[in-house]
Amino acid sequence: MTTETALHHRIDGPDSAPVLVLGPSLGTDLHLFDAQVDALADRYRILRFDLPGHGGSPVPGGPLTMAGMAEEVIALVDRLGIDRFHYAGVSIGGAIGQQLALDQPRRVLSLAVLASAARFADPGSWPKRAAAVRADGTEAMVPSRPGTWFVRSFAETDEARRLLDMLRATTTEGYAGCCEAISAFDVRERLAEVTVPVLAVAGAEDPATPPEMVRLIAETVAHGRFEVVDDSAHLLNAERPEQVNELLTAHLAATE
Numbered sequence: 001m002t003t004e005t006a007l008h009h010r011i012d013g014p015d016s017a018p019v020l021v022l023g024p025s026l027g028t029d030l031h032l033f034d035a036q037v038d039a040l041a042d043r044y045r046i047l048r049f050d051l052p053g054h055g056g057s058p059v060p061g062g063p064l065t066m067a068g069m070a071e072e073v074i075a076l077v078d079r080l081g082i083d084r085f086h087y088a089g090v091s092i093g094g095a096i097g098q099q100l101a102l103d104q105p106r107r108v109l110s111l112a113v114l115a116s117a118a119r120f121a122d123p124g125s126w127p128k129r130a131a132a133v134r135a136d137g138t139e140a141m142v143p144s145r146p147g148t149w150f151v152r153s154f155a156e157t158d159e160a161r162r163l164l165d166m167l168r169a170t171t172t173e174g175y176a177g178c179c180e181a182i183s184a185f186d187v188r189e190r191l192a193e194v195t196v197p198v199l200a201v202a203g204a205e206d207p208a209t210p211p212e213m214v215r216l217i218a219e220t221v222a223h224g225r226f227e228v229v230d231d232s233a234h235l236l237n238a239e240r241p242e243q244v245n246e247l248l249t250a251h252l253a254a255t256e
């Protein structure tokens with residue numbers, strides 16, 4: 001099932017440039033990618049969206065699935081008159097990208113997955129997390145973010161506080177629904193069907209999607225490249241924007 005409401009989105013960059021769609025992670029919003037937009041919007045028309053019940057997107061009206069959210073992205077690009085696009089996403093945003101590359105191979109020009117997985121760790125934990133957030137709100141997730149979203153030394157930065165404010169602003173149902181979609185997601189058996197160029201990037205210190213999990217994506221698809229960013233955890237694009245921007249720039253340029 002998918003929601004029938006439109007995903008909140010924002011477009012930056014020249015109308016005539018190649019399109020890059022950016023998919024954010026659980027508990028964040030499209031501003032997760034501000035540093036990537038700063039670096040890439042002179043060369044790409046960047047379309048960022050909010051996950052259901054995150055940022056400005058409406059609260060989901062029913063259960064969420066990765067396939068359903070991929071369909072919502074296709075509905076969004078269709079409405080905007082976009083045919084083919086590059087896609088990059090963080091974690092669940094990268095899972096939506098894998099689903100798009102599998103289900104809509106003609107539309108996706110290239111894929112970059114940051115701190116993502118073909119099957120997330122400990123699937124049974126996600127419904128429990130959804131229940132905890134339904135009971136106590138997303139604020140309950142805040143204390144566990146240092147050491148997960150970013151390395152502990154990053155926790156006192158303004159950027160870390162900005163990311164935590166995104167989590168606090170996420171609706172309970174949006175967060176819980178995405179946890180359930182993550183729990184059910186498993187494309188390990190299909191991933192070899194992906195033939196577009198894939199860049200898979202891991203944070204060296206990420207406990208949620210550790211490097212070996214990200215590496216599996218690069219090694220399973222037909223044309224994968226794997227990179228690790230040092231001194232970063234799950235939200236590596238916010239934590240180490242220069243390194244991630246460099247990797248994305250090279251990946252996108254090689255795909256044109």
Ligand SMILES: O=C(O)CCC(=O)CC(=O)O
Pocket residue numbers: 024025026027090091092093120148182208209234
């Ligand atoms: O919060 C965590 O433990 C990791 C979350 C995750 O892997 C999904 C996401 O960030 O989109």
